[in-house]
Amino acid sequence: MGEHFINILIIHTASFFILTGTAKLFSLKQFLLYTADFQILPRPLSYAAGSLIPILEIGGGFLLLNYGWWNMGAAILLVLLTLFGFSLLKIINSGRKIRCGCYGKWLAAEADIFSLGKAIYFFFLLLLVSASVPSTGIHLSIPAIVTGFLLTLLVIAAQKMWQLYQQNKQQLQNKR
């Protein structure tokens, strides 16, 4: 049972990063502008880092699914999440409101407390997965893939709901 559960979590984490990485890659120009808005690195460096992020996310996601390489995938994603988390903290503390570009142009997402929560969630999920990858390998059965993918869709749906809530809140504030 435990092994099945870890398999689902691995698929969930991997599918999330593959999906978001692909979304970023499809709207790379826009994503690079979002990355530059963070104003953490000088503009040319942020463009370079921004170009690497989707590739690392997709690569990390696929490596996570590959038993021989899962630890490399987990390491890449953990580093990405840590850097993203610190950047978000900086933005939140500064009070600036910018798009995080987490899903490229596909879904609006802001660099806010929800994105930070999501980063922390995946960080701990990766730690849990890293600590308990089954010794028998990662089994990509159809039910596990469907379940893992459904969990990813739930995270994306939660993001959409959060965004709608923020929009409504903004509209109410404008009406005051």
Next chain:
Amino acid sequence: MEDFLFYSVIILWFLQIFNGFLLILLFRQFGEVYLSTSDSISRDGVAMGEKALDHICFSYTKSEEVTWSSIIEKPAIIAFVSPDCKPCREMLSHWNTVQKQLSEKVQFILVFTGEDRKVRKIIQEFQLQGEIILDSKEQSFHHFKVRVTPFAFAVEKELIVKDKGLCGTKEQLYLLAESITKGDEFK
């Protein structure tokens, strides 16, 4: 069958978490609609033209229990604040400036709720002037029907409410002062 149940249980658990998240958003949304719109704020507090009930409160300035009628000497602005609220801190940073400018015509009274330790810390931090009330049991909040902070009333000497509203900015404090100083305009 066992596999089906296993995967269903996992999906259902995550759906429960998702539902919980949606419920939190829904409650927060209700809160926003109910508490934050101008309509709802106008419903807050003692109605304009009505007299607030006189009651006993603890004066931090005098370090003793006093009645509201005994501390109000002239038309006053009574601001209800909490040490943990961010907009209150923003307002408190302008409190002394506005008070210094208008103190001849208007009395300024701050009513703090929250832990005594935090309140004393914030009073020291902003070097707050004027009458300060510690309302740790929220009796004054109850009598003035205040639910959100920072909320202020412009009252006449007899505790009759002339104006009220949120007071997160310097401009809102000036507007409240204008309502009890017979049309004087402050900037």
